[in-house]
Amino acid sequence: MMHILSSLGEDFRALWSLRRLVGVLTRREFEARNAGSVGGILWAWLPPLLTVFAYYLVFDVVFSMRLGEHAPTSRVGAYLIVGMLPWMAFADATQRGMSSLLDAGGMLQKNPLPPAIFPARAVLASTLVFSPLVLLLIPIYTPAHHFGLGVTAVLPLYALQVLLCFLLAYFLAIFAAALRDVVQVVGFLLSIGIFLSPVLFPVTMFPEPWRWVLWLNPMSAFVMGYQSALLQGMWPPAEVWGVVAIWLSALGLVLNMALSRSRDQLVDWL
Template identity: 75%
Template sequence: MMALWLECRQLWRLRALLAVLVRRELAARVAGSAGGLLWVWLPPLLTVAAYYLVFDVVFGMRLGAGAPTSRVGTYLIVGMLAWMAFADAVQRGMTSLLDAGGLLQKNPLPPGLFPARTVLASGLVFAPLLLALVPLYAGSHHFASGVWAVLPLLALQGLLAFLLAFLLAILAAALRDVVQVVGVLLSLGVYLSPVLFPVTLFPERWRWVLWLNPMTAPVLGLQSALLEGRWPVPSVWWVLAIWLGLLAAALALALARSRDQLVDWL
């Protein structure tokens, strides 16, 4: 884990530069548009509005017993916002080293700066939307204390996205096919998570498959905190810790193995 520790120390030492890169990343996403950040927030906001309008208002669909809420649209909003934040961070972070190849060849910068830049930028886009759900959903559980679990859950989801994006960025530098494969997996992964349906609707003998998706634990935790005002069950935190540990170990190994070849791959 020494390679990962050294990388994190360098990121902390260059935190001022990282903040500048994050600002430039956000500026680049809205460059040339009069609407600015509105065009960054508008797609997820329209998605959320469509879920609420179609499933809760027009069709009035309801979930069965065992679901954290009875309203389908209200349920979908939490999971889909969390999934969109994760997918955006991972996809952009995965290609961040490829995009910065010329810069890394000319400057001895730590490679972690670039996936960290994209993940933090995505977090600044989606975190306010998820936090805005706190007062909107608080009425259903009278602002129960468990809603504060949203803060550590968002932080851990950001760390999860960074570790995975950094690992995939190194693999993509070595083999460009990784980008296409991960794109397909992200498209399919939403169906193997409790984003579109409660865990109770998934066949019981196959529920273990859902835990192979790194976003299952964060989504379950956010649903519990936002929809019910309950602190997530211990299994959510344990699974998150296991995923973070596995990704950290894999990233440390990838950093150690690729240190001398990474710039050449780019």
């Protein structure tokens, strides 16, 4: 397996050896996103916070909407927040990471830096924004299920989600360097992908013969895992971890292939 993933392994070793540089670049990326505004870095957290608060206010307080009996919770707002926040983290990291090599083209042409640094910087900067919000859900939701120990699954789930975002964003960044249309296509897919996941509705509401389609969305298993952990206090079922492992393995293989074939031409594409 190490021989099969030799190119990807080389990039991971480069990231580890340059971890201090990655940390500095990540901090600068995070600070630069809202530089010059009065609110500063607070604007990084305000949009997602206001979004989830709007869900709670509209669906749980104003309209008091309820889900069916087979849903993991009856409260619509509480259900939406658990899936929407990780989805926003996934979409933000993927989009920013996908454009990272295009944005850093001039730097890569002048400096012999490992290309992996730039999607890693983008994904980690996005993680700095969303990880506190996702982790904040743990103390908010645990009283609803009497502090079930399964809620601790949020930690490995989110760590694996960050890895998924890096692998996917790095692959898309290479693809976008070769074909600029990828950025527009992926942006469209992210806008409709939320409807092909259990973010907006429980799996039980999706037609049973077509539920397999949900597994084609890389975030479906993660969302189901968060729902199990946060809404029910239960450790996510084995199928969730299995699908996560399949997605990570598949992306690792595809990315390794892309790295092997583009190593000598990537800078020229940029």
